[in-house]
Amino acid sequence: xxxxxxxxxxxxxxxxxxxxxxxxxxxxxxxxxxxxxLRAAYSRKYRQTAECFxxxxxxxxxxLKAYFAGxxxxxxxxxxxxxxxxxxxxxxxxxxxxEYGQTLSYGxxxxxxxxxxxxxxxxxxxxxxxxxxxxxxxxxxxxDGNIGRYAGGVAAKQFLLRLxxxxxxxxxxxx
Numbered sequence: 001x002x003x004x005x006x007x008x009x010x011x012x013x014x015x016x017x018x019x020x021x022x023x024x025x026x027x028x029x030x031x032x033x034x035x036x037x038l039r040a041a042y043s044r045k046y047r048q049t050a051e052c053f054x055x056x057x058x059x060x061x062x063x064l065k066a067y068f069a070g071x072x073x074x075x076x077x078x079x080x081x082x083x084x085x086x087x088x089x090x091x092x093x094x095x096x097x098x099e100y101g102q103t104l105s106y107g108x109x110x111x112x113x114x115x116x117x118x119x120x121x122x123x124x125x126x127x128x129x130x131x132x133x134x135x136x137x138x139x140x141x142x143x144d145g146n147i148g149r150y151a152g153g154v155a156a157k158q159f160l161l162r163l164x165x166x167x168x169x170x171x172x173x174x175x
Contacts, residue, residue: 004046005053006039009061012068012163013156016133018057021046024080025060027130030152045082064133070163073100075134082130087118091125098139101164105143119143127151133160 002022009016014031019042029038039050054061059077066072074096081092090113098104104112106119106126115121126137132151138160142148150157 002046003053003056004042004048004050005056006042006050007052007054007057007061008035009057009064011064013152013159016064018060019050020056020060021080023056024078025131025134026080026082028132028134030132030156032151032153032156060134067133068163070166077134079131079134087113087115087121088125088128091122092129092131092135092137095126095129095135095137095139098136103139103141103161105141106148107143109140123148136160139164 004019004021006017006019009018015035016031017027017029017033017035017038018025019027019029019038021042027038027042029035043050063072063075063077067075081089091109094109094113106122107116109122110116110118113122122140126140127149129135129137129151132138138150138157140148147154147157147161
């Protein structure tokens with residue numbers, strides 16, 4: 001039987017809440033969010049009480065630590081986007097394609113997805129991203145260069161962008 005588990009972990013941007021269902025990461029709550037309400041919402045969604053079971057998250061915690069240490073550029077975790085559909089889901093599935101240390105504007109993503117007038121819809125999809133950091137909505141900025149909003153707060157987004165820009169990148173054309 002699939003289980004709904006959670007754990008809380010410290011990070012450089014504050015406390016994170018990880019929620020998994022059936023071994024798939026379904027939610028990362030950021031410090032600015034209400035963790036009690038998030039757990040309750042997912043308990044209602046999956047019709048079972050979320051249990052604190054940190055062992056479920058060993059790989060996720062290890063990858064997050066490596067990311068925050070500047071040692072990991074791409075996450076390889078089983079994830080479930082939940083009930084997302086249509087354009088919103090397309091945006092959320094596109095976000096991991098934005099390379100580490102790079103940014104795209106909301107409009108650029110809309111164009112990449114064949115809907116050039118949908119920059120606001122891209123913003124909404126980013127705001128509703130259930131898996132921030134792992135699904136890097138922090139790499140999406142406004143066309144004018146302003147970093148825009150972030151569920152974890154502007155300071156958290158600034159930190160993530162600085163983290164990725166501070167890590168030495170290989171020369172173009174090299175692995």
